[in-house]
Amino acid sequence: MSPTHAPAGAARQGSLRELNLALVLGRIAAAERPPSRADLATATGLTRATVSAVVEDLLAGQLVSEADPAPRAGAGRPARGLVLADQGPAGLGLEVNVDYLTVCVVDLAGQVRHRTVHRADLRPVAPADALARLVDLARQARADAARQGLTLAGAALAVPGLVDDAGLVRLAPNLGWRDVAVPELLSRHPPLTEQVPGIPALVVDNEANLAALGELHSRPPGPASFLHISGEVGIGAGIVLDGALFRGVRGWSGEIGHLPVHPEGRPCRCGGQGCLEQYAGQEAIVAGAGLVRAELPADTATARLAELAEAGDPDALRALHDAGTALGVAVAGVVNLLDLDTVVLGGGYAPLAPWLCPPVLAEIAARVLTAAWSPVTVRPSTLGPEAAAVGAAGSVVRRIVARPAGWLNRSG
Amino acid sequence: MSPTHAPAGAARQGSLRELNLALVLGRIAAAERPPSRADLATATGLTRATVSAVVEDLLAGQLVSEADPAPRAGAGRPARGLVLADQGPAGLGLEVNVDYLTVCVVDLAGQVRHRTVHRADLRPVAPADALARLVDLARQARADAARQGLTLAGAALAVPGLVDDAGLVRLAPNLGWRDVAVPELLSRHPPLTEQVPGIPALVVDNEANLAALGELHSRPPGPASFLHISGEVGIGAGIVLDGALFRGVRGWSGEIGHLPVHPEGRPCRCGGQGCLEQYAGQEAIVAGAGLVRAELPADTATARLAELAEAGDPDALRALHDAGTALGVAVAGVVNLLDLDTVVLGGGYAPLAPWLCPPVLAEIAARVLTAAWSPVTVRPSTLGPEAAAVGAAGSVVRRIVARPAGWLNRSG
DNA sequence: AGGTATTTGTTCAGCGATTGAATTATTTGC
DNA sequence: GCAAATAATTCAATCGCTGAACAAATACCT
Numbered sequence: 001m002s003p004t005h006a007p008a009g010a011a012r013q014g015s016l017r018e019l020n021l022a023l024v025l026g027r028i029a030a031a032e033r034p035p036s037r038a039d040l041a042t043a044t045g046l047t048r049a050t051v052s053a054v055v056e057d058l059l060a061g062q063l064v065s066e067a068d069p070a071p072r073a074g075a076g077r078p079a080r081g082l083v084l085a086d087q088g089p090a091g092l093g094l095e096v097n098v099d100y101l102t103v104c105v106v107d108l109a110g111q112v113r114h115r116t117v118h119r120a121d122l123r124p125v126a127p128a129d130a131l132a133r134l135v136d137l138a139r140q141a142r143a144d145a146a147r148q149g150l151t152l153a154g155a156a157l158a159v160p161g162l163v164d165d166a167g168l169v170r171l172a173p174n175l176g177w178r179d180v181a182v183p184e185l186l187s188r189h190p191p192l193t194e195q196v197p198g199i200p201a202l203v204v205d206n207e208a209n210l211a212a213l214g215e216l217h218s219r220p221p222g223p224a225s226f227l228h229i230s231g232e233v234g235i236g237a238g239i240v241l242d243g244a245l246f247r248g249v250r251g252w253s254g255e256i257g258h259l260p261v262h263p264e265g266r267p268c269r270c271g272g273q274g275c276l277e278q279y280a281g282q283e284a285i286v287a288g289a290g291l292v293r294a295e296l297p298a299d300t301a302t303a304r305l306a307e308l309a310e311a312g313d314p315d316a317l318r319a320l321h322d323a324g325t326a327l328g329v330a331v332a333g334v335v336n337l338l339d340l341d342t343v344v345l346g347g348g349y350a351p352l353a354p355w356l357c358p359p360v361l362a363e364i365a366a367r368v369l370t371a372a373w374s375p376v377t378v379r380p381s382t383l384g385p386e387a388a389a390v391g392a393a394g395s396v397v398r399r400i401v402a403r404p405a406g407w408l409n410r411s412g
Numbered sequence: 413m414s415p416t417h418a419p420a421g422a423a424r425q426g427s428l429r430e431l432n433l434a435l436v437l438g439r440i441a442a443a444e445r446p447p448s449r450a451d452l453a454t455a456t457g458l459t460r461a462t463v464s465a466v467v468e469d470l471l472a473g474q475l476v477s478e479a480d481p482a483p484r485a486g487a488g489r490p491a492r493g494l495v496l497a498d499q500g501p502a503g504l505g506l507e508v509n510v511d512y513l514t515v516c517v518v519d520l521a522g523q524v525r526h527r528t529v530h531r532a533d534l535r536p537v538a539p540a541d542a543l544a545r546l547v548d549l550a551r552q553a554r555a556d557a558a559r560q561g562l563t564l565a566g567a568a569l570a571v572p573g574l575v576d577d578a579g580l581v582r583l584a585p586n587l588g589w590r591d592v593a594v595p596e597l598l599s600r601h602p603p604l605t606e607q608v609p610g611i612p613a614l615v616v617d618n619e620a621n622l623a624a625l626g627e628l629h630s631r632p633p634g635p636a637s638f639l640h641i642s643g644e645v646g647i648g649a650g651i652v653l654d655g656a657l658f659r660g661v662r663g664w665s666g667e668i669g670h671l672p673v674h675p676e677g678r679p680c681r682c683g684g685q686g687c688l689e690q691y692a693g694q695e696a697i698v699a700g701a702g703l704v705r706a707e708l709p710a711d712t713a714t715a716r717l718a719e720l721a722e723a724g725d726p727d728a729l730r731a732l733h734d735a736g737t738a739l740g741v742a743v744a745g746v747v748n749l750l751d752l753d754t755v756v757l758g759g760g761y762a763p764l765a766p767w768l769c770p771p772v773l774a775e776i777a778a779r780v781l782t783a784a785w786s787p788v789t790v791r792p793s794t795l796g797p798e799a800a801a802v803g804a805a806g807s808v809v810r811r812i813v814a815r816p817a818g819w820l821n822r823s824g
Numbered sequence: 825a826g827g828t829a830t831t832t833g834t835t836c837a838g839c840g841a842t843t844g845a846a847t848t849a850t851t852t853g854c
Numbered sequence: 855g856c857a858a859a860t861a862a863t864t865c866a867a868t869c870g871c872t873g874a875a876c877a878a879a880t881a882c883c884t
Contacts, residue, residue: 010457011431013869019423045422050871075881076831225661248751249637252782255748263741272779329675336667339660367684370664425840462842487852488860
């Protein structure tokens with residue numbers, strides 16, 4: 001969003017250090033090659049003296065470590081390169097979905113250091129029991145992380161549904177959850193993470209939102225703005241603006257699945273008519289291709305569809321083209337409204353992207369006013385189904401990098 | 413947007429003062445009643461000593477002035493209240509539209525201190541000549557402002573079209589402009605405003621965006637998030653999030669007029685089909701009501717429509733209902749996507765709001781998933797056609813309040 | 825091989841801005 | 855008229871950044 005600096009609180013002496021810690025650490029995180037202290041000084045505008053002092057704090061707090069410098073030509077004392085530490089704080093990412101649980105640990109550099117996927121049909125399981133299983137997996141993850149010298153500084157949980165600011169899951173239709181107070185249920189277990197000022201112990205968020213953040217990790221570092229669309233049974237979108245997730249007034253943004261594409265078309269379970277979900281949702285595509293959805297797990301149906309399309313099956317190709325067109329109509333509307341330059345097809349759409357992208361691009365070209373001046377890129381997600389969990393864990397480390405002072409003062 | 417503090421640059425000693433100047437001035441601007449220095453100290457968390465020093469700078473720079481304090485019961489030395497100065501910096505707002513030019517001056521408190529509307533059909537006029545006329549009006553406005561003790565610190569120009577970051581008007585279809593380099597044309601005239609660090613001499617922006625900002629001034633102060641829809645010949649939307657305009661990656665956000673509402677419907681001049689503009693644009697409503705648009709100025713057509721509806725004319729009522737429904741379909745999509753809680757009908761829609769609101773609300777209720785938990789308000793704009801110019805001038809003073817250091821150090 | 829230029833990183837006095845306590849100023853209530 | 859209460863200012867102490875001088879480590883040149 002536009003930088004109308006909203007000063008959160010009083011700027012005291014210590015705020016200077018907090019700002020500069022964040023500034024320097026952010027530079028280190030965004031750099032292509034390990035920068036030296038001198039590089040950082042010129043890049044940030046601080047003096048080398050200040051950078052040295054700041055870096056000393058960061059080293060002491062295990063946020064960065066010294067590495068082999070980038071080789072440089074010419075004379076002069078060799079620099080010592082600085083990189084994000086591979087020991088120290090890490091983020092815990094959790095996901096509950098219809099047919100699997102995922103737990104992962106991501107370090108400061110964005111590397112996935114631990115990952116567990118537990119396949120099971122969670123629909124018949126009570127929320128409290130599902131979360132208990134997740135806590136078990138998370139405890140193992142924490143032990144594994146500790147062996148690698150990592151400390152879990154915070155956690156985020158992805159849920160396929162509407163989530164409150166307070167972490168209350170209002171409605172997760174495909175999971176069968178309604179008004180589930182996740183933080184309260186989890187507080188019955190011993191805590192999984194350290195207490196770090198400024199880092200919430202647990203954030204609960206929509207799966208599509210966190211999957212979009214996951215995509216951010218697979219890209220070259222730096223701010224980015226894109227629309228990430230997760231095509232599952234429902235269709236969710238995560239909107240990332242300048243590297244930050246856009247959540248809307250109450251955190252319920254991204255309900256792209258109910259954008260009208262045929263206002264007098266098929267009735268939708270949301271009560272409206274002709275919603276995108278009815279034309280580009282997984283069930284619609286599968287049915288359109290003449291497959292019987294039966295009780296196939298979602299990923300199997302998608303894989304089968306990709307196989308058929310690969311083989312040139314005309315029904316599958318037509319179903320994908322129709323879905324892509326519907327998706328394109330909706331995406332064109334979003335791009336017109338928000339002026340984004342990149343659209344990422346994720347979740348179940350990723351493997352189908354070769355067939356979905358062309359009609360989506362065609363609709364964009366036809367309907368987006370500004371497409372002539374600035375092309376819109378449509379590409380598949382690079383992460384698989386673990387995107388949401390990785391994004392969840394990444395949101396924790398992103399917060400640490402953005403505000404390292406909290407981690408450094410944690411013992412106080 | 414979410415506050416992922418993006419440190420812009422190095423935090424030096426002086427940055428502290430800059431931040432606290434902004435913090436204190438922001439509090440004064442947002443306060444209901446003139447706060448005392450002591451009030452500000454408790455509100456901001458700064459000490460009274462610091463607040464006094466900061467306020468001294470603000471007083472010296474004519475950003476605030478002392479006023480009669482809010483009367484208080486009990487003993488003690490009476491406080492001196494602080495208010496935004498009614499002399500000092502002000503913003504210049506400009507607008508070029510199809511059939512009028514507007515110039516206005518807004519002071520720090522958001523009061524409109526000068527306003528000129530010059531009616532003329534600008535379509536046959538060359539851009540350079542139209543801007544020359546505008547400069548004439550602005551020069552008179554500056555003289556009037558000077559008489560009131562105001563100094564113009566910056567200007568913003570509203571144009572009904574797509575505008576570049578650099579101020580290049582790529583396309584203003586109804587005005588007949590294409591690739592007009594406004595800053596260059598204006599630089600041929602003597603400058604209208606002081607040079608103030610941090611305040612651009614001239615910002616050119618879309619009329620719908622600035623009208624949305626204008627709406628912000630007519631509300632009780634404080635952050636707000638809403639969608640402002642300007643219904644003219646085209647339909648533009650301004651998205652305000654937490655009191656800041658959302659511009660998109662390139663500043664071309666808000667093209668709601670080409671959201672598809674009937675994807676296989678009427679062809680649109682944008683190249684797409686079934687765009688909102690074809691169903692809820694002014695021409696569509698007027699034609700639907702059986703009126704001959706002829707060469708009526710836009711506001712006359714709207715007024716006539718309102719008259720007819722008032723009188724119960726069935727054709728007019730049906731046309732408005734249909735337009736409202738189409739608008740509601742589009743707005744429901746936007747609300748689903750962005751999770752906004754307020755929609756403002758502005759521009760030509762404002763006088764028609766009594767007839768447009770019900771169908772818009774009906775579509776929202778039917779199509780927005782989260783409407784059950786959080787109602788969406790739809791209301792007419794409180795500003796008239798001058799909204800864009802007021803918003804333009806307001807954007808200048810908003811910038812000064814957000815970053816007062818620039819104004820204070822201007823002579824240096 | 826030795827000296828010089830060059831670049832990196834550290835040390836230290838100086839300075840600006842905030843803090844916290846003490847001080848002054850001004851009113852209400854008894 | 856005096857004490858209590860609240861507002862605002864003054865001043866030494868402190869914290870963090872700056873700028874310049876200095877130490878460290880290497881490449882290049884003769």
